[in-house]
Amino acid sequence: MKLHALLLSALALAATGASAAETPKTGGVLKFAVGAEPPNYDCHAQTSFAFIHPVRPHYNTLLKFDTAKYPAIRGDLAESWKVSNDGLTYNFKLRKGVKFHDGSAFSSEDIKATYDRLRNPQPGVRSVRQATYADIASIETPDALTVVFKLKKPNSGMLASFASPWDCVYSAAKLKQDPKFPERNIMGTGPFTFAGHVAGSHWTGRKFDGYFEKGKPYLNGYVAIFISGAPMVNALAAGEVLAEFRGHSPADRDRLLKTLGDKAAVQETPWVCSLVVTFNTRKKPFDDVRVRRALNLAVDRWGGAQALSKVALVRHVGGILRPGYELAASEKELVTYPGWSKDINKSREEARRLLKEAGVPNLSFTFTNRNIAMPYVPVGVFLIDQWRQIGVNVKHEQLETRLYLAAQQRDNPTYDAALDFNCDFMDEPNLQLQKYLSHDRSAINYAQQTDRVLDGLYDKQSGELDKKKRYALLREFEKRAFEQAYTVPTIWWHRIIVHHKPMKGWHITPSHYVGQDLADVWLDQ
Amino acid sequence: MDQLTALGGAQAPAASHSPWLLEVEDLHVHFVTTRGVVRAVEGISYKVKPGETVALVGESGCGKSVSSLAIMRLLAKPAGRVVAGRILFQGRNLLELSEDEMREIRGRDIAMIFQEPMTSLNPVLTIGFQIMEPLLIHLGMTEEQARARAMDLLKMVGMPDPERRLDQYPHQFSGGMRQRVMIAIALSCNPRLIIADEPTTALDVTIQAQILKLMKDLSRDLGIALVMITHNLGIVARYADRVNVMYAARLAEQGAAAAVFAKPLHPYTAGLLRSVPRLDQPRGARLETIEGLPPNLLDPQPGCRFAPRCPAQRDACVAAPPPLAEVEPHRYSACVRAKEMARVGPTGLGLQSANPQPPVPKRLDKARPLMKVDDLKTYFEVGAGFQVFKNTRSEVRAVDGISFEVFRGETVGLVGESGCGKTTVGRTLLRLEEATGGEMVFEGANVTRAGGQQLKDYRRKIQVIFQDPYSSLNPRMTVGEIIAEPMRVYRLVPDAKAARDRVAELLTQVGLFEYMAERYPHELSGGQRQRVGIARALAMEPSFIVCDEPVSALDVSIQAQIINLLEALQEKYRLTFLFIAHDLAVVRHISNRVIVMYLGRVMEIADRDTLYAEPLHPYTRALLDAVPIPDPALEAKREYRVLGGEVPSPLNPPRGCVFHTRCPLAGDECKMAIPGLREVRPRHFAACIKI
Amino acid sequence: MLRFILHRTLLMVPTLLGVAVLVFFMLRLMPGDPVATMLLGDAGGANISKEIIEAERARLGLDQPLYVQFFKWFWGALQGDFGFSMWTGQPVSYEIAIRLELSLQVAVMATMLAVLLALPLGTLSAIFKDTWIDQVIRMFSIAGLAVPSFWLGMIIILLLLSVFSWIPPLTFTSFVEDPWENLSQLIWPALAVGYRYSAVSTRMMRSSILEVLQEDYIRTARAKGVRERLVVARHAMRNALLPVVTVIGLEFAFLIGGLVVTEQVFNLNGIGKLFVQAVARSDFTMIQALVLLVSVFFVLINFVIDMLYAFLDPRIRYH
Incomplete structure (x- = not known):
């Protein structure tokens, strides 16, 4: 039995601050902006960043990402862990002396109750991550500080899943009283206690004095203000809020830098978000692989990324996985995929030929898009122009989110082709590949295809614990996916965060969902 | 009318010694509109003695109301303006007074009664207040004094239950009663002159008779002069001492009421008198009418304004406007043929047929009603x-x-x-x-x-x-x-x-x-x-x-x-x-x-x-x-x-x-x-x- | 008077009933589904199965036949229970209540501003018709009509930002708690909205006074020798106020739910913003309650206008 062992000490945690030279100061209240508002308080039922930003600081998860060394994982409530060589047993050693906000002690029972709720929710309880933990066979708690997960089959994404920011650890006692308790109440072990939520306005957290990491959090509290669009940028410019943690467009970044000068700090990184084109394979002529491939070939991703990055928050050319991620295709591999070649003229010629072959040389269709200016509209315009260059006439239909979702309705899709998005909370092929799975296996597949080859490759890579082998399987998957072109990635997003310099101890990561517990954030004032 | 404008400057402010209460001399009023200047009144002159009733008669648009508003200096601003003439009231030229001096005269010395009793009272103020207002302004009365006087006034104009009525609002009164209130307001400060602009036109005949009788009696009892503006010749005949007939911004004829009716000296007056169906004369086959329409005052023709409609028209009529001249003692007419008309009468000028034809009786089928x-x-x-x-x-x-x-x-x-x-x-x-x-x-x-x-x-x-x-x-x-x-x-x-x-x-x-x-x-x-x-x-x-x-x-x-x-x-x-x-x-x-x-x-x-x-x-x-x-x-x-x-x-x-x-x-x-x-x-x- | 009130109250019933039925069924005709919007709008990588969506629809009662949904909701509404927001799960009445104070305050402040500006300006403009005073005031009011209030709001914010590097507070503090903080947030939207509002009212006041000044009873007052100042103040103003009161009242009712964009610009947590969010989220119960609320406001304001009419105009009082 080969053991993966990662030992993380409390000491190591302290070193993750921004610049080791600076000693964090305590005190102060951080005000930051959140572009939307969480509908309710239950982590397990949510999918929106609007939830993570204000709520995550109240909770801990079993593991979490080390923001300074992303995608490295470190313990949160777990002190250390062991994974068996066959990948079927996960053994977690939990921290001592952890307390809930109500003063009750935390134990392995709480972990078990939390994950039971996630994978097998009681009636009336909503868990949107049942599928993620479908491979768990049992959860055992040999003692108060040990918890053992047994899997049915190996799952290479499992460890990352345990670091998912969504899987807030709840109090078993509270869940026993009322499984729906977290929907209306905030009660965790996190660095901040819940101090209030004014619907539509703001959310307040206060420092939890009984937090298990001594000396943390540094902040006395935080206020998450629900504000978006131009008013949010104004608020940042005026210093009413010090940061917004989702991301800014290049234009907003430039405006803020102009206004704030050296008072602002900028952090940038590729983003685990991409825009993808989805073809409705139930509709003619998109049931014809030649048509789909032609449309995929016509898109000059390399040129487009350069041009678009100046106006939109997209910048990187990648495949199904985020460029820069260890399991993603290298540029050398990328250019071999249809549609990623740097010789665009050749690709276009091929595209025209394919269309002619398919009998639709003068294809015209409607491209359904969201009416969100950044980055959907510019990318939509870009794509339509690309298609025009192979003689395809496309009508741009920009819909409000509600109507956009309705057009892609699973049972009765009405769209021809759409600009879809794939935004995940971490780099993990098990997540990013979802969109390309067969219709009956993936709820976020809007192309409606059934392709058992892709399904099989997915299962194989998921069960493959060897990174190299998994890498190879992923390439195979990508190749197949792009040849079939049910759904094809366009250009990856680029995350830009502008914040006021006094806010320290926060690191940008490729996901705007992770690293938001604010335990390490401090104000230099 | 005894003296006319010809005297001009000689009539210097002889002040209160003048026997006339009101002297309007050669009054010209213009209205500036977007389409041009309307000459609403052109050279009107008339005089009023204390206590007498003088009528201004004419059809709509002839300038009779405008001339009276000019006396009050209430012409619509800034369109209406007096461009020439004098208005002497008790010897003072009203046109030369300051706005404050004029305001003191309004409502105190000269009061006005308007045509529409329905709209001439402020709907949101009590009748009592509206009567008391001039008393408070002009006579410096206290609230109690003014209220007592207002009650007396309401009694005087024949309002039943005046005490209660004082606190009511105009909409609670009938048209006739409102006109009585208007009269009470006019009488409040014991004016010397009341100008009544079509005071009964909007009222029913029986109410009209009541109101006119009231006005006439009050003016006689209180010695108030009355300028009555009307289009109704019957009213003139019944109530006026003297009459001024106006046509298209000018005076056509002036004289004692009885004389003018008995012997009109202007074809227009004659025409008016015979176009009215009358209760006192047998019905003719058809009414004799004045054909045509009055002139447009934006661009009136030179000469006599009535000439185009006048059956007795001569070439001279079109050349220049005939002046108002004394034709017989105390009788003035602005017609070149007035003297001739005085001799031969309207029939002689061919203005009306000598013997009106009796109507042809209709034969009706009385058996089957339609x-x-x-x-x-x-x-x-x-x-x-x-x-x-x-x-x-x-x-x-x-x-x-x-x-x-x-x-x-x-x-x-x-x-x-x-x-x-x-x-x-x-x-x-x-x-x-x-x-x-x-x-x-x-x-x-x-x-x-x-x-x-x-x-x-x-x-x-x-x-x-x-x-x-x-x-x-x-x-x-x-x-x-x-x-x-x-x-x-x-x-x-x-x-x-x-x-x-x-x-x-x-x-x-x-x-x-x-x-x-x-x-x-x-x-x-x-x-x-x-x-x-x-x-x-x-x-x-x-x-x-x-x-x-x-x-x-x-x-x-x-x-x-x-x-x-x-x-x-x-x-x-x-x-x-x-x-x-x-x-x-x-x-x-x-x-x-x-x-x-x-x-x-x-x-x-x-x-x-x-x-x-x-x-x-x-x-x-x-x-x-x-x-x-x-x-x-x-x-x-x-x-x-x-x-x-x-x-x-x-x-x-x-x-x-x-x-x-x-x-x-x-x-x-x-x-x-x-x-x-x-x-x-x-x-x-x-x-x-x-x- | 009591009968008048009773009568008007009874008249509200069919109005609101009609609104309730109409809004319920019209909403159901709209494309878009609250559950899909909630779960798929910004999916943070969750693979949300059909079962979850169906379960959620069942939880919200959306799987039931329309008429059942309607009667359940309607029966609740009759008892004053407007149900729970499909988005937050909180009682709709709670969601509205926490935002109403702000919206009401902005509406009241804007109205005060409008009245304080419009009555004197409109009157002056009418009295000095066609002079430079009138021209200036008319320019002021035409500009107010031409400039959308949200745009003015944006200009205000940008000015504050560039001149003072300051923007109004982002969160609401009740006036009772801290008047200064409260006003420093709300005075700006009140200005932005109040300007247009006062422009509308100024024009109304001007034309109303001009019209009243043509009335026969004004001539009567002048013929009585009343000072021109009093002619306007005593004889014209009260009559002229009648149409202005209507404009002000309806505008006020509009402000309760209609400040959609302005609230967005100033990040105000008011009814207008809630309205937009509710529509964007297909939060049916919330939209229904808001439409009803706004209808109630309109009916109530109309009622108040009628009362004011009765106060201002004895013809109505004694009817």
């Missing part, structure tokens, strides 16, 4: 709109059981004061209101509840001419479209060309020109619009036309033209008219038979001559008494009794005979039962138990 109305009732529900409160509902019996017959080719006049239900009768006949009871039989068929095709046919045969030629024509349609519309709806013409031809034909028939089909209503004068209304009615080739006050909004000279037109058309097409009007003289002129209504009921029905010669019902008699006749000599001899009181509310009509509250003959028995209409004499019906 329209037979039997016990017709039209009630209106008023009050709460929400049916939850059933008990609060009340009804107005606008028409309460009337019966009459109309024969083909005749004109039946329907007279009565406002609120008597005469218009409702018309509307019910037109099926614009649903009859509550009774029946209407038209050409032998019961049409009371007719529907569908029968109603459609009926509506084609019965047409209407409305009172107000301004609001009854759609301003966004051309005259041609207005006339053609009903023909199109009823498909009386096959195509657009036929419609155009028919419109042209109709326009000619009503005395208009073909080219007018392209005009819009606002481009026409009131009389022309009424002609369009008539053409529209004729377009349907009806047999029966309800004429609802068709001439009451028109000036005297135009009124006569329309009446003549109606009569001519009746003869030509054998039309039958129901002629609804409040003017007894007009009704007498045009009708074959007359129905008198009061509070929804018929008081009297008789042939015209019988009714006017020997009225039976006390109400009819009172009505006829109340009408002033344009002949001062006759008026002086006439013994008339002014009918007191007001028309009771139709919401709560008196029990028994509805007229008993105002009837000079009424006794207790009149309150007991509603008198039925009975044939007192052959073909003469009256509803009164006292006769």
Whole structure:
């Protein structure tokens, strides 16, 4: 039995601050902006960043990402862990002396109750991550500080899943009283206690004095203000809020830098978000692989990324996985995929030929898009122009989110082709590949295809614990996916965060969902 | 009028020694409008002695009201301005006073009474306050003193229960009562002069008589001079000492009222006098009218303004405006042939025919009435709109059981004061209101509840001419479209060309020109619009036309033209008219038979001559008494009794005979039962138990 | 008067009933589904199965036949229970209540501003018709009509930002708690909205006074020798106020739910923003309650206008 062992000490945690030279100061209240508002308080039922930003600081998860060394994982409530060589047993050693906000002690029972709720929710309880933990066979708690997960089959994404920011650890006692308790109440072990939520306005957290990491959090509290669009940028410019943690467009970044000068700090990184084109394979002529491939070939991703990055928050050319991620295709591999070649003229010629072959040389269709200016509209315009260059006439239909979702309705899709998005909370092929799975296996597949080859490759890579082998399987998957072109990635997003310099101890990561517990954030004032 | 402007400068401020209270000298008033300068008053001069009543007579737009507003310096700003002349009041030139000095004169020395009692009082202030206001401003009274004086004033103008009335608002008063309030306001500061601008035009005849008598008595008792502005020659004859006749911004004639009426020295005066249908003279075949229209004051022609309409016109008339000159002692006329006219009279100048032709009697088919109305009732529900409160509902019996017959080719006049239900009768006949009871039989068929095709046919045969030629024509349609519309709806013409031809034909028939089909209503004068209304009615080739006050909004000279037109058309097409009007003289002129209504009921029905010669019902008699006749000599001899009181509310009509509250003959028995209409004499019906 | 009130109250019933039925069924005709919007709008990588969506629809009662949904909701509404927001799960009444104070305050402040500006300006403009005073005031009011209030709001914010490097507070503090903080947030939107509002009212006041000054009773007052100042103040103003009161009242009712964009610009947590969010989220119960609320406001304001009419105009009082 080969053991993966990662030992993380409390000491190591302290070193993750921004610049080791600076000693964090305590005190102060951080005000930051959140572009939307969480509908309710239950982590397990949510999918929106609007939830993570204000709520995550109240909770801990079993593991979490080390923001300074992303995608490295470190313990949160777990002190250390062991994974068996066959990948079927996960053994977690939990921290001592952890307390809930109500003063009750935390134990392995709480972990078990939390994950039971996630994978097998009681009636009336909503868990949107049942599928993620479908491979768990049992959860055992040999003692108060040990918890053992047994899997049915190996799952290479499992460890990352345990670091998912969504899987807030709840109090078993509270869940026993009322499984729906977290929907209306905030009660965790996190660095901040819940101090209030004014619907539509703001959310307040206060420092939890009984937090298990001594000396943390540094902040006395935080206020998450629900504000978006131009008013949010104004608020940042005026210093009413010090940061917004989702991301800014290049234009907003430039405006803020102009206004704030050296008072602002900028952090940038590729983003685990991409825009993808989805073809409705139930509709003619998109049931014809030649048509789909032609449309995929016509898109000059390399040129487009350069041009678009100046106006939109997209910048990187990648495949199904985020460029820069260890399991993603290298540029050398990328250019071999249809549609990623740097010789665009050749690709276009091929595209025209394919269309002619398919009998639709003068294809015209409607491209359904969201009416969100950044980055959907510019990318939509870009794509339509690309298609025009192979003689395809496309009508741009920009819909409000509600109507956009309705057009892609699973049972009765009405769209021809759409600009879809794939935004995940971490780099993990098990997540990013979802969109390309067969219709009956993936709820976020809007192309409606059934392709058992892709399904099989997915299962194989998921069960493959060897990174190299998994890498190879992923390439195979990508190749197949792009040849079939049910759904094809366009250009990856680029995350830009502008914040006021006094806010320290926060690191940008490729996901705007992770690293938001604010335990390490401090104000230099 | 004794001295005239010729004296000019010699009339220097001899101040209070002047025998005249008011001297208007060579007054010119201009209105600056976007379309040009309107010369509303040009060289008016007249004088008023303390205590006397001077009338300013003329048709609408002649400048009579403007000249009086100029005296008060209340011309609409900034459009209206006095460009020349003097207005001396007690020797002071009012035009030279500062605004504050003028304000002190207004309401204290000179008071004004306006035409519309309904709109001349502020709806949101109490009557008491409105009477007290000038007392507080001018006489420096305390609130209590002013209130006591206001109460006295209300008593003086004959307001019952003045104490309570002081705290009420204008809408709680009837028109006549409001005019009494206006008089009380005018009298409040003991003015030397009251200018009354058409004070009774908006009132019913019996109320008009009350108000005029009140004004005349008060002016006599309190020694207040009265300038009376009116278009009604009868009123002038009955009340004025002296009269100024105005035409198109200028004076036509001046003199003592009796003299002017007896012997007009200007063709316009003569024309006015003979275009009015009169109660005191036998009816002629047709009214003699003044043809044509008054000039446009934006661009009047040189010379005598009346020349284009004057049958006695000479070349000299067109050259230069004739000055107002003394023709006989104290008689002034602005006519080059005035002297000649003084000698030979209007007939001599060919202004009127010497012997009016008697009317041709109509032969009527008395066996089969065209329209037979039997016990017709039209009630209106008023009050709460929400049916939850059933008990609060009340009804107005606008028409309460009337019966009459109309024969083909005749004109039946329907007279009565406002609120008597005469218009409702018309509307019910037109099926614009649903009859509550009774029946209407038209050409032998019961049409009371007719529907569908029968109603459609009926509506084609019965047409209407409305009172107000301004609001009854759609301003966004051309005259041609207005006339053609009903023909199109009823498909009386096959195509657009036929419609155009028919419109042209109709326009000619009503005395208009073909080219007018392209005009819009606002481009026409009131009389022309009424002609369009008539053409529209004729377009349907009806047999029966309800004429609802068709001439009451028109000036005297135009009124006569329309009446003549109606009569001519009746003869030509054998039309039958129901002629609804409040003017007894007009009704007498045009009708074959007359129905008198009061509070929804018929008081009297008789042939015209019988009714006017020997009225039976006390109400009819009172009505006829109340009408002033344009002949001062006759008026002086006439013994008339002014009918007191007001028309009771139709919401709560008196029990028994509805007229008993105002009837000079009424006794207790009149309150007991509603008198039925009975044939007192052959073909003469009256509803009164006292006769 | 009591009967008048009772009558008007009863008249509200069919109005609101009609609104309730209409809004319920019209919403159901709109494309878009609250559950899809909630779960898929910003899916943070969750693979949300059909079962979850169906379960959620069942939880919200959206799987039931329309008429059942309607009667359940309607029966609740009759008892004053408007249900729970489909988005937050909180009682709709709670969600509205916490935002109403702000919206009401902005509406009241804007109205005060409008009245304080419009009555004197409109009157002056009318009295000095066609002079430079009138021209200036008319320019002021035409500009107010031409400039959308949200745009003015944006200009205000940008000015504050560039001149003072300051923007109004982002969160609401009740006036009772801290008047200064409260006003420093709300005075700006009140200005932005109040300007247009006062422009509308100024024009109304001007034309109303001009019209009243043509009335016969004004001539009567002048003929009595009343000072021009009093002619306007005593004889014209009260009559002229009648149409202005209507404009102000309806505008006020509009402000309760209609400040959609302005609230966005100033990040105000008011009813207008809630409205937009509710529509964007297909939060049916919330939209229904808001539409009803706004209708109630309109009916109530109309009622108040009628009362004011009765106060201002004795013809109505004694009817």
